[in-house]
Amino acid sequence: MAAIDQVLENRSVCICAGSGGVGKTTTAAAVALGMAVEGLKVCVLTIDPAKRLADSLGMEELGNEATRVDPELLRANGIECRGELWAMMLDAKQTFDQLVARHAEDAEARERVLGNSIYQQISSALAGSQEYMAMEKLFELHTEGRFDLLVLDTPPSRNALDFLDAPERLTQFIEGRSLQLFIKPTGLAARVAGRGAGVVLALLKRILGFDLLADLSEFFTAFSGMIEGFQDRAHRVNALLRDDQTTFLIVCGPQAEPIEESVFFHSKLVEAGMNFGAAVVNRVRYRLVDGEVDPKQVEAEVDAELDEHDLSSRLALNLAEYELLADRDAENVEKLRERLGGAPLIRVPYLDTDVHDLTGLAEIDRYLFADEATRESLAT
Amino acid sequence: MLDFLDKRVLFVMGKGGVGKSTVATALGIRATLEGKRTIICEVSASENTSRLFRQEEVGYREVELANDLWAISIDPDDSMREYVLLQLKVKAMRDLLFRSRMFTYLAEATPGLNELVTIGKVWELAQLDRKVRHGRKYDLVIVDAPATGHGITFLRTPRTFARIAKVGPMYNQANELDRMVTDHETTGAVIVSLPEEMPVNETASLEHELVNDIGVSVDRILVNAVYPDRFGEDELPAIEAVAGSSEVLPRAAGRAGLSEIRRAVAQREQISRLEGMVSTPISLLPFVFDPELSLASARMLGEEIA
Numbered sequence: 069m070a071a072i073d074q075v076l077e078n079r080s081v082c083i084c085a086g087s088g089g090v091g092k093t094t095t096a097a098a099v100a101l102g103m104a105v106e107g108l109k110v111c112v113l114t115i116d117p118a119k120r121l122a123d124s125l126g127m128e129e130l131g132n133e134a135t136r137v138d139p140e141l142l143r144a145n146g147i148e149c150r151g152e153l154w155a156m157m158l159d160a161k162q163t164f165d166q167l168v169a170r171h172a173e174d175a176e177a178r179e180r181v182l183g184n185s186i187y188q189q190i191s192s193a194l195a196g197s198q199e200y201m202a203m204e205k206l207f208e209l210h211t212e213g214r215f216d217l218l219v220l221d222t223p224p225s226r227n228a229l230d231f232l233d234a235p236e237r238l239t240q241f242i243e244g245r246s247l248q249l250f251i252k253p254t255g256l257a258a259r260v261a262g263r264g265a266g267v268v269l270a271l272l273k274r275i276l277g278f279d280l281l282a283d284l285s286e287f288f289t290a291f292s293g294m295i296e297g298f299q300d301r302a303h304r305v306n307a308l309l310r311d312d313q314t315t316f317l318i319v320c321g322p323q324a325e326p327i328e329e330s331v332f333f334h335s336k337l338v339e340a341g342m343n344f345g346a347a348v349v350n351r352v353r354y355r356l357v358d359g360e361v362d363p364k365q366v367e368a369e370v371d372a373e374l375d376e377h378d379l380s381s382r383l384a385l386n387l388a389e390y391e392l393l394a395d396r397d398a399e400n401v402e403k404l405r406e407r408l409g410g411a412p413l414i415r416v417p418y419l420d421t422d423v424h425d426l427t428g429l430a431e432i433d434r435y436l437f438a439d440e441a442t443r444e445s446l447a448t
Numbered sequence: 449m450l451d452f453l454d455k456r457v458l459f460v461m462g463k464g465g466v467g468k469s470t471v472a473t474a475l476g477i478r479a480t481l482e483g484k485r486t487i488i489c490e491v492s493a494s495e496n497t498s499r500l501f502r503q504e505e506v507g508y509r510e511v512e513l514a515n516d517l518w519a520i521s522i523d524p525d526d527s528m529r530e531y532v533l534l535q536l537k538v539k540a541m542r543d544l545l546f547r548s549r550m551f552t553y554l555a556e557a558t559p560g561l562n563e564l565v566t567i568g569k570v571w572e573l574a575q576l577d578r579k580v581r582h583g584r585k586y587d588l589v590i591v592d593a594p595a596t597g598h599g600i601t602f603l604r605t606p607r608t609f610a611r612i613a614k615v616g617p618m619y620n621q622a623n624e625l626d627r628m629v630t631d632h633e634t635t636g637a638v639i640v641s642l643p644e645e646m647p648v649n650e651t652a653s654l655e656h657e658l659v660n661d662i663g664v665s666v667d668r669i670l671v672n673a674v675y676p677d678r679f680g681e682d683e684l685p686a687i688e689a690v691a692g693s694s695e696v697l698p699r700a701a702g703r704a705g706l707s708e709i710r711r712a713v714a715q716r717e718q719i720s721r722l723e724g725m726v727s728t729p730i731s732l733l734p735f736v737f738d739p740e741l742s743l744a745s746a747r748m749l750g751e752e753i754a
Contacts, residue, residue, distance in 0.1 A: 088595060089465020089647075118646045185612050189559035267541075268548045275535055276558075277616015284558065321465075356700035369697045373690055382678055383690065383701040390704035420710040424645055 070412040072099055072317075072436040073106055075345040079315045081210060081308065082219045082345065085231055086319035087329050091350040094423050094432065095319045095416075096221035097121065097155075101426070102433040104153035108216040111154035113205060115198070115223045124425035125155055132159040134209065145426040154215065160201040160223075164191040167204060171297035177290060186287040190241070198223045199234035200302075207305045229336055232309075235302045315345035320404075322352045322397035331407045346412035348436070349401055353394040353418045354447045356387070363388045417447040450753060452636045452667035453479045456574045457589045457628065459603065459664070461654060462640035464595035466647055467672045470746055471640045471733070472592040477743070478750035480516040484587035487518040487573055491566050491594060491602070510584065514743055518586070520573070524562035527569040534579060535617065560612075563605040567625050574628075600657050603629055603637075603664060632665035639669045641722070643715035652725040666728045670753070671719060673735045675712040684709060 076082055076099075084096040093114055100112035111134050125137050137153040165182060172178035181187050190197060199222065206220050222231045273281060308314060316337055320326040330347060337344050366384040374380055405413050416435045423432060435443050452458060453475070460472040472488055479486040487510060505511075506519045508526040513519050529546065536542045545551050572580060574589045593599035606626035613619040628635055637658055641651040651669060658664040679687060687709060691702025723730060731753055736745050 087465065088463055089642075119649060120645060186559060189608065189612065268544060268551065271536065271541055271545050272551065274617065275532060276618050277613045280558065280613045280616070280618065283612060326465075356703055357696060361697075361700075366697045366701050369695055370690055370701050373693055373695070373698050374686060376686065379679075379683055379686060383687070383705045386678055386708050387697075387701040387704040390707070418707070420707050421714060422645055 070346070071439055072102060072346065072348075072414065075317075075412055076103060076217065076315065079313055079343075079345070080215075080217055081206065081311070081314040082217060082317060083206075083222065083231075083309070083314065084220065084317045084319050084348075085222045085333065087326055090319055090321045090326050091416075091423075092319045093118070093221045094121065094429070095317070095348050095350065095436075096219050097125070098423075098429045098432040098436055099317070100155070100217075100219040101147070101149075101153055101429050102437050103217050103219075104151040105147065105149050105433070107150035109152045109154070109214075110217045110219060111156065111209060111215045112219045112221065113156055113158055113202065113209070114221040115158050115202065118424060120424035122157070127155055127157065132156065132162045132205075134214075142426065145430070147426060147430055151216070156205075158202055158205055160198040161192050163201040163205050164197060167201075167298075167301070168294065171294035171301075173293045177293055180290040181287070181294070184283065184287045184290060186283050187291075197234075197238060199231045200238045200305075202231075203235065203305045203309065204301070207301075207308050210308060229333060232336060232340060232342075235306050239299055239302045310341050310343075312343065315343045317345050318347045320347065320349055322349055322400050324400055327400040327404050330404055334404075334407060344408075344411055346414055347404055347408060348414045348416060349404070350416045351418040352401065352415040352447075353390060353397050354415075354444075355391055355394040355398065356448060357391060361388055361391050415443065415447075450475075450478065450482075450668075452638065453482060453484065453588060455588070455634055455636045455667075457570060457591065457635040458667075459591045459593050459599070459629075459635070459637040460640060461593050461599045461637055461658070462595070463647065463650055466640045466642050468595065468640045469592050470736075470749065471638075471670055471672060472590050473743070473746040474733075474750035474753065475638070476517050476588075476590050476750075477514070477747045478753055479588050479590070480514070481750070485516045485518070485585070486588045486590060487520060487586045488513075489570060489573065489589060489591045490519070490521045491570075491591060518584070522566050522569045524566050527565035528561070530572075530580065531565050531568055531621075560605045560609050563602050564609050564618075564622060564625070567602070567606060567629070568621060571625055571628050574634075600654065600662070603658070603662055607662070630663040636665045636667040638667055639728070641669055641671050643671050643674055643718040643722075645718065648718050648722045648725070651722060655726050655728055669722070669726060669728045669730045670733055671722065671730060672733045674719070674732045675708065675715055675735050677712060679705060679709045679712070681709070681713065 082099060084092050084099070086092050093116070096112055096114060100110045104110045126141050127135070127137075134154045134156040137155055139149060139152075142149045142153065168181050168187075169178050172181065202220060202223055206218055209215065209218055318330045318333055318337075320330040327349075334344060334347070363381075363384040366387055367380050370380040370383050371377060401413070401415060414436060416432055419431065421428075423429060434446060438446065458475065460468055460475065462468040462471075469490075476486045476488045490506070506513075506521050508521060508523045510518050510520050532542060532545060536545065570589055570591055572578065572583075573586060575583075576585055578585065594602050606622045606629060610619050610622035610626060613622060639651050639654055639658075641647045655666050655669070658666050687702055687705040689702070690698050691706050693699045693702060719730070719732070733749055734752060736749060
């Protein structure tokens with residue numbers, strides 16, 4: 069079955085999605101590194117990398133702009149890179165501010181929005197704003213055309229679907245502008261709707277307090293001039309997600325919950341007309357023995373090589389449990405494979421140590437960039 | 449003794465994938481074993497609903513999962529309605545409000561309102577004298593906090609909201625909720641973590657933010673899925689030798705042993721790193737062989753917490 073470089077052939081955007089805690093950031097970085105090694109100019113956009121990984125990429129200085137990973141650093145880690153590896157850490161709030169600055173009619177409108185307490189809330193805390201800003205940055209870099217391939221590590225959330233819903237949620241929120249018509253007591257709606265609206269307004273004031281309504285009203289008024297620009301942008305961002313140049317990798321672990329979620333996410337991707345590239349299942353325990361394992365027999369055979377019986381029996385018990393976990397992993401992976409309809413599924417084995425540096429990423433690439441048979445033989 | 453179970457509200461914090469829901473359930477079972485009627489709240493409907501909740505079809509209704517162990521999935525819309533219900537006593541006024549498009553818009557457009565009414569429901573559940581019809585009295589309310597933003601945004605909502613609202617009943621309500629969140633006598637938090645690089649770092653910064661920025665009492669850090677000390681480090685050479693065997697079974701046993709010992713050593717390193725980074729007491733929870741959340745496995749875990 070296909071290796072990751074085949075999956076990404078002729079693609080210029082690769083989005084790594086999946087629930088939290090499944091090694092998404094590491095996978096995104098490994099994919100980017102591997103493609104750079106093959107000769108492409110690649111940029112990985114990451115949200116919140118582990119400090120050790122960031123350090124090992126020489127990223128401690130990184131802000132909201134792409135920075136090249138020093139080729140010397142790669143060479144020092146034994147990585148011969150024919151292309152270029154770039155990386156950036158996404159700052160959602162800063163990206164949102166830049167977006168406001170871009171769409172504001174003038175400096176005054178910009179300052180009014182940036183200074184509004186409602187804006188400060190939504191730009192950092194509104195559900196979906198971090199996801200949307202990740203897409204926004206991706207779109208910006210893609211439009212600039214400086215890179216052959218962009219790899220996006222999506223924000224950590226429990227539900228990968230949050231990512232796909234983000235543009236819609238944000239535009240819906242912004243379109244809530246019709247609100248301001250209601251909020252102003254002298255507004256159009258009050259006149260049209262007559263007394264009913266007046267009563268509702270009075271009730272709302274009673275429940276929410278007046279200042280909140282005033283702040284909201286001010287926010288939507290200040291924002292109203294930018295709405296078209298925002299909407300237009302959101303449409304184009306959305307179009308990029310569906311473009312033929314874009315492909316999604318679903319990253320998950322072999323436990324039942326992430327697998328179930330990946331099945332669900334895959335069906336949603338297909339439904340939404342997006343290109344699905346491959347599923348990457350991390351931390352898979354491969355079976356070490358074919359067929360049933362009899363702990364007694366293992367114990368006896370290990371005994372023959374060791375003169376410490378107690379250790380032999382612990383090793384036998386440990387192997388039996390390892391194989392059971394491997395069976396569980398295999399069962400779950402099979403469930404996902406069945407639902408992918410022949411699309412590639414890449415298993416990365418449960419390595420003895422976690423990956424925090426360039427050598428670790430290169431180790432993962434041995435699996436990501438191999439065919440299934442090679443992967444199997446490397447892992448067992 | 450888990451003295452934090454004597455509080456009335458306990459927030460279970462942590463990022464996705466660390467087993468937060470399992471631990472919340474395990475703590476709930478443990479509390480019932482100590483004679484407390486307990487309710488577990490799931491608060492983020494948009495997030496992946498825990499398996500247990502799906503199996504038992506828990507909704508915005510208090511459901512008994514096991515003896516004295518209750519569950520509710522707090523939906524912000526329902527909480528908002530309930531809040532309005534308690535605020536406006538006249539039915540005609542309520543109906544007018546619920547039917548109004550303006551109300552729907554406003555509820556959606558006001559940042560943090562969903563989180564605020566959700567915490568409001570937690571507060572309501574923790575009252576000894578509940579105003580809601582058929583409201584039971586609970587000794588302990590356990591909240592499986594949202595994983596997104598590490599749940600920090602969630603717990604900060606009352607204060608943020610009070611700052612935005614400035615005056616009015618919502619302002620008063622938000623202040624009341626902030627008092628609840630930061631009352632060390634009645635409210636506590638535990639952080640669920642894993643013995644791995646990222647979760648350890650995140651736990652340390654989460655502890656810092658909860659304690660110093662919000663003022664929450666962080667009572668315990670629970671490190672989940674810790675491997676047993678099955679092999680000693682002095683046994684490594686022997687295990688390596690077995691892994692190099694030419695026989696199939698010994699070789700496999702050796703390789704599985706190496707994986708176990710290397711992982712266990714790495715975990716111990718992470719745990720001692722965590723110990724150096726935080727001031728909250730740490731408890732270790734064993735790796736559960738079958739981590740598919742069932743009441744039985746949660747019970748086992750609950751009994752293990754020391």
